[in-house]
Amino acid sequence: MRSLKLLFAFLLLMPAAAFAQTGIYAGYSASDFNIPNVGWNSGTTFGAYHDFWHAPFISLGADARASLLGGSGQNTIYSGTVGPQLRLRPHLVPFMPYIAAEIGGSKIEIGQGSSTTDKTSLNYNLIAGLDWTIFPHIDWRVAEFSYMGFTADNIGNPNPKTLTTGIVLRLP
Numbered sequence: 001m002r003s004l005k006l007l008f009a010f011l012l013l014m015p016a017a018a019f020a021q022t023g024i025y026a027g028y029s030a031s032d033f034n035i036p037n038v039g040w041n042s043g044t045t046f047g048a049y050h051d052f053w054h055a056p057f058i059s060l061g062a063d064a065r066a067s068l069l070g071g072s073g074q075n076t077i078y079s080g081t082v083g084p085q086l087r088l089r090p091h092l093v094p095f096m097p098y099i100a101a102e103i104g105g106s107k108i109e110i111g112q113g114s115s116t117t118d119k120t121s122l123n124y125n126l127i128a129g130l131d132w133t134i135f136p137h138i139d140w141r142v143a144e145f146s147y148m149g150f151t152a153d154n155i156g157n158p159n160p161k162t163l164t165t166g167i168v169l170r171l172p
Contacts, residue, residue, distance in 0.1 A: 021051040021059070027141050027166020031069045033077070033158045035110060041076075043069035045144075045164050049085055059087045063100045063127075067146075069160065070109075074116070077160060079106040079148065081125045094133040101126055106150060110158060121152030131168055139168035 026046040033041060047065030054060075063085040070076035083102030090096075102125040109118045129144030144164040 021054075021061075021170060022048065023050075023139075023168050023170045024048045025141060025166055025168040027144070027164045029067060029069060029162050029164040031077075031160045031162040033070075033075060033110070033160050035075070035158050038075050038110075041070040043067065043071065045162070045166070051085075051087060054089075057089055057091065059089055061085050061087065063102065065102070065125075067125075067148075067162065069162065074109065074112050076109045077106055077148075077158070079123055079125070080104045081123065083125075085127075096131045096133070096139070097129070098131070099128045106148075108150065108152065108158065119152040121150040123148055123150045129164075137170045137172065139170065141166045141168055 025048070026044065029043050029045045031041050031043065045065060045067045047063060049061055049063040051059040051061035061084070062082065064082040065080070067077070067079045069079075081102035081104030083100055085098055085100040087096055087098040104123055104125070106121050106123045108121060109116060111117050125146055125148050127144060127146045130142045131139040132142050134140050142165065146162045146164070148160045148162070150158065
């Protein structure tokens with residue numbers, strides 16, 4: 001019984017580098033900017049994460065991402081954020097749900113012609129998603145939902161709600 005307790009303590013407290021996991025990802029994103037008379041905008045989200053602490057079924061790490069939403073010079077949001085990520089690793093099934101809370105900066109361009117608002121703003125990003133391991137070191141980002149908010153005034157109060165799907169490459 002004592003050896004079982006020691007093994008359990010070792011697994012919880014062992015150096016983080018022993019299980020460090022880094023991944024890079026890219027995906028297609030569709031976003032509702034939450035602005036009247038503006039439909040869904042598409043774009044891409046890409047980034048990297050590094051899990052630096054592991055317990056048997058959970059890991060904690062950092063995520064850094066860029067989102068390029070919208071296009072053609074109108075109704076665009078370019079965002080870069082970084083923050084902590086908590087990932088559940090059940091090991092019995094190939095699914096890995098995760099959540100993240102990030103902060104960063106954005107360039108926001110809303111409107112057309114002379115009524116265009118162009119601002120730079122601090123922003124936050126709340127994220128929840130599910131990755132599915134399809135091959136060793138390759139995951140399908142089945143679905144990710146993110147909600148973004150901004151600190152800038154006079155930008156029409158966009159709060160994009162974004163859905164993303166893509167591929168994750170976990171580095172050995």
